[in-house]
Amino acid sequence: MARAREVPGLDCEEEFRLAAARVVEVRAAEVFEHSAGVLDLADVEHLHDMRVAIRRLRAALEVFRPCFPRKRHRLALKQVKALAGALGERRDRDVSIDFLEGFLDEAPGADRGRLEILLAELREEQLRANRDLGPFLSEERLHTLRTELSELAGTARG
Secondary structure (H helix, E strand, C coil): CCCCCCCCCCCCCCCHHHHHHHHHHHHHHHHHHCCCCCCCCCCCHHHHHHHHHHHHHHHHHHHCHHHCCHHHHHHHHHHHHHHHHHHHHHHHHHHHHHHHHHHHCCCCHHHHHHHHHHHHHHHHHHHHHHHHHHHHHCHHHHHHHHHHHHHHHHHHHC
């Protein structure tokens, strides 16, 4: 799992709104750093890392909510939640498939056929979730989110 970046230059004397801007910028950068390879079903760690990063960003947006204009904050948070939801749909399937594949080797012969059917259904769901996630990771949509978060952080700087 990817480690969270330290937020450079934070100290207890800094104004809350300036800390908010800095934390949101760093957490947003982590999200975009992990966006490459997310749709690759052969390496699900990319998706996991992006999902962790989006949860950290969402938490920062919620903690620092008072530092941002209400409408702008609501719009950014809505976009972050939508992306988090799409990532979660895919991740749920990844985790289930990984678990069942590990269990399949140990399963009694009579249960293997049923498990293979279940795995096939989960892989179909995983493909659907991946297709649904695709538009959230388009260059245009990520650019829009990046811009929105950057402008939001700018409002806290004053």
